[in-house]
Amino acid sequence: xxxxxxxxxxxxxxxxxxxxxxxxxxxxxxxxxxxxxxxxxxxxxxxxxxxxxxxxxxxxxxxxxxxxxxxxxxxxxxxxxxxxxxxxxxxxxxxxxxxxxxxxxxxxxxxxxxxxxxxxxxxxxxxxxxxxxxxxxxxxxxxxxxxxxxxxxxxxxxxxxxxxxxxxxxxxxxxxxxxxxxxxxxxxxxxxxxxxxxxxxxxxxxxxxxxxxxxxxxxxxxxxxxxxxxxxxxxxxxxxxxxxxxxxxxxxxxxxxxxxxxxxxxxx
Numbered sequence: 280x281x282x283x284x285x286x287x288x289x290x291x292x293x294x295x296x297x298x299x300x301x302x303x304x305x306x307x308x309x310x311x312x313x314x315x316x317x318x319x320x321x322x323x324x325x326x327x328x329x330x331x332x333x334x335x336x337x338x339x340x341x342x343x344x345x346x347x348x349x350x351x352x353x354x355x356x357x358x359x360x361x362x363x364x365x366x367x368x369x370x371x372x373x374x375x376x377x378x379x380x381x382x383x384x385x386x387x388x389x390x391x392x393x394x395x396x397x398x399x400x401x402x403x404x405x406x407x408x409x410x411x412x413x414x415x416x417x418x419x420x421x422x423x424x425x426x427x428x429x430x431x432x433x434x435x436x437x438x439x440x441x442x443x444x445x446x447x448x449x450x451x452x453x454x455x456x457x458x459x460x461x462x463x464x465x466x467x468x469x470x471x472x473x474x475x476x477x478x479x480x481x482x483x484x485x486x487x488x489x490x491x492x493x494x495x496x497x498x499x500x501x502x503x504x505x506x507x508x509x510x511x512x513x514x515x516x517x518x519x520x521x522x523x524x525x526x527x528x529x530x531x532x533x534x535x536x537x538x539x540x541x542x543x544x545x546x547x
Contacts, residue, residue: 281451282306283497285341285415286484289314290323293330296340302487303494308341311355312372320351324358331362341390343370347379359386368412373420374398377408384410390454394420399437406448414445415483418456431473442478454481461486471496499540507537507544 282305288295290311299307315323327342342362344355359366369383374391375398383389388410393399394417406414418434427433441453455474460466467489471482475496482493499507513524514534522529 280305281413281480282454283481284484284490284493285454285481286487286490287314287343287457290327290342291315291319293326296330296334299487300338300340303490304484304487305481305494306341306367308343308370308483310343311351312343312345320345321354324354328358328361331365334365336364339365339367341367341370343372343392344383346373347371347376347382352382356382356386362387370415372417374405375401377401377404380405380408380411384408388412390415392417393441395424399440402440402444403447406444406450411448411450413451413481414441414453416441416453416456416479419459421456435477438474438477438479446478452478452480454483455479457483457485458489459485461488464488464492467492468496497543499544503540504544507540510534510537511541 284304285306285308286299286302286304287308287310288299290309291314296307296309309327311320311323311327342355342359344359345351356369359369366387368388368390369386370390370392371379371383372392373394374380374389375395380389380391389408390413391398391405391408391411392415393402393405398405399421402414405411416438418430421437422428422430422434438455445451445453455470458467458470471493474482480497482489484490484493510524510529510533513522514529514537
């Protein structure tokens, strides 16, 4: 199943990884970048290597490495090489160039994190790069890089382009950035509903409390499921002929939308 939620865990707290895996999040990203101070990078890698050594077979996490232009990147990739099947993929922060992705994709599937103007300018190339699994939008860093104050209208064009380029590259819909509030579910729900309406189908999370809200918003409602079932039944009964339901014609785009709702309702 394509993840709806990606939960961040700092690499300095490996004891939290198992808790994150049991939190209900669809995927876990262990962070070697923002969550780890420069002086703690080596210690964090050692702790993560220990977790990989003890983790049971069938367990898989993502690793957010440091950016490709830092002195830590090569050591991060070396750690990733030792993880084997316990590494689901590499989240590459501030992804900007094909060469950066190539270094990471030689080790594991890559999720480019679009956080800069340069990354966005090369988005059409990054989306088609080898072993790219999905595009992620680092909305907070992106706003800082471009000096954008507004969180929604100011980013509407950029979010829409991520959705478009993902579709053109035959990737899953992109994942949106984090909501920094976690004690109140209302902002998480509002942000998730907003990006869902734009075509996103996943969200990055910073706390387990956000997971239930994100999953609930991305899941179809009972009303939507009932409508989709009626559409598919009507289309099947028409055997390819034009048919109307509730005074509206049912055509292929409508049936595809209905099937998408049914498919998403069948996941755990």
